[in-house]
Amino acid sequence: MSRAAVNGDFLPPPAEVIEADVARALAEDLGNGDVTATLLPDVADSAYLLCKEDSIVCGRPWFDACHRALDPDVRIDWRVSEGDRAGKGMVLATLQGRARSLVSAERASLNFLQTLSGTATVTARYVEAVRGxxxxxxxxxxxxxxxxxxxxxxxxxxxxxxxxxxxxxxxxxxxxxxxxxxxxxxxxxxxxxxxxxxxxxxxxxxxxxxxxxxxxxxxxxxxxxxxxxxxxxxxxxxxxxxxxxxxxxxxxxxxxxxxxxxxxxxxxxxxxxxxxxxxxxxxxxxxxxxxxxxx
Known part of the structure; x- marks a missing residue:
């Protein structure tokens, strides 16, 4: 039985909750401006999201919201779905956007994704341990x-x-x-x-x-x-x-x-x-x- 069957659904919190989480995270990281990002040319660029250990992917809505808050036109192409198992070395997503926005949103977006994936991953271990x-x-x-x-x-x-x-x-x-x-x-x-x-x-x-x-x-x-x-x-x-x-x-x-x-x-x-x-x-x-x- 899939986790979706056990859990009903993966409905995230309301959009306004995610947006508020992201606004706080970006405010504490960016302050009055990302001084290092200004060293980069403000041109179109690409990026990729790399997984470095086995995990359950969780937190895509927060990751996406971080990047779209700084660049509404950013394109994010996910290669995994929420709740999927990801292996070490797997590329989870690719992004197309402005270079400065990509690096300015990097840490906040990763903080959400790595923390929530960590919670989902350890939960899955406990669920598996009591299976049956x-x-x-x-x-x-x-x-x-x-x-x-x-x-x-x-x-x-x-x-x-x-x-x-x-x-x-x-x-x-x-x-x-x-x-x-x-x-x-x-x-x-x-x-x-x-x-x-x-x-x-x-x-x-x-x-x-x-x-x-x-x-x-x-x-x-x-x-x-x-x-x-x-x-x-x-x-x-x-x-x-x-x-x-x-x-x-x-x-x-x-x-x-x-x-x-x-x-x-x-x-x-x-x-x-x-x-x-x-x-x-x-x-x-x-x-x-x-x-x-x-x-």
């Missing part, structure tokens, strides 16, 4: 400030799915909320009364709290710091009558590629991983003036 288990890989809110929508888009391109976007689109009850309310039940009742239309995610720290959350009902339950035996018992409880697997279980914290498969095989539904967007390994890319090498 039924577990869904989720991101978190541990994103680069100002680039949350971009990075969460990259997670989708890599085959993962998005957790809540922020503190506004889902209620997530944690230890502090339960402590303030007095119990899981009281916290759930308060959340439903105040935000009845929002998804409700409940973090539990024991099997007793899990049973309480299952009984009261919610959108998803996060089992926090459960060992393998507790996870398997949690799955058994959630899938037995009267609950019958209607509330998905999520695991978060202490998850890496070495531990991931075993956690997924315990039967949990979702695994959220902050490292998808927090520990970014930017893909090595370069933009070079001139035609691409032959062959």
């Amino acid at each position: 288990t039924g577990a869904l890989i989720l991101d978190t809110r541990k994103t680069i400030p100002g680039l949350r929508l971009a990075q969460k888009y990259a997670v989708r391109v890599g085959g993962g799915a998005n957790h809540r976007m922020g503190l506004y689109d889902a209620v997530m009850l944690k230890e502090n909320h339960v402590r303030a309310a007095g119990s899981i039940t009281a916290a759930i009742h308060a959340a439903r009364a105040m935000h009845p239309s929002l998804p409700l995610i409940v973090e539990v720290e024991s099997l007793a709290q899990l049973e309480e959350a299952l009984r009261e009902g919610c959108t998803r339950i996060l089992v926090d710091d459960f060992d393998a035996a507790m996870r398997r018992e949690a799955v058994r409880m959630a899938r037995s009558a009267p609950f019958n697997g209607t509330i998905p279980l999520e695991v978060s914290g202490g998850v890496d590629l070495e531990t991931l498969r075993a956690i997924a095989e315990d039967g949990v539904d979702c695994i959220s991983i902050g490292g998808l967007t927090k520990h970014v390994h930017a893909i090595d890319l370069s933009l070079k003036l001139g035609p691409p090498p032959a062959g």
Whole structure:
């Protein structure tokens, strides 16, 4: 099954979000003008985008927007689609435009592409590691400030799915909320009364709290710091009558590629991983003036 089939689509954020991201990036790089680019003749030129390591391509809308912001007439011919696998030494795209604009947009465009490709690439590794288990890989809110929508888009391109976007689109009850309310039940009742239309995610720290959350009902339950035996018992409880697997279980914290498969095989539904967007390994890319090498 393709990532598109799993993910639904690769729809990027709205154009105005991408344009705002690009405007900030160009403003911090160009300031009041690219003094080095003025050393180049302002003539038509070409360039090519080179991939220097295996990756999942992600970030084309931001790359294109950077170059078109400085040269609306630039021509960009992509040789790969968003979400494609690219190998070391592959030419990803060729560009035709003004020499000064090509070099002035270079760094900002590459920063977006290498960062988002890095997020998509690592997500794809986690997705592949749980293949066949039924577990869904989720991101978190541990994103680069100002680039949350971009990075969460990259997670989708890599085959993962998005957790809540922020503190506004889902209620997530944690230890502090339960402590303030007095119990899981009281916290759930308060959340439903105040935000009845929002998804409700409940973090539990024991099997007793899990049973309480299952009984009261919610959108998803996060089992926090459960060992393998507790996870398997949690799955058994959630899938037995009267609950019958209607509330998905999520695991978060202490998850890496070495531990991931075993956690997924315990039967949990979702695994959220902050490292998808927090520990970014930017893909090595370069933009070079001139035609691409032959062959």
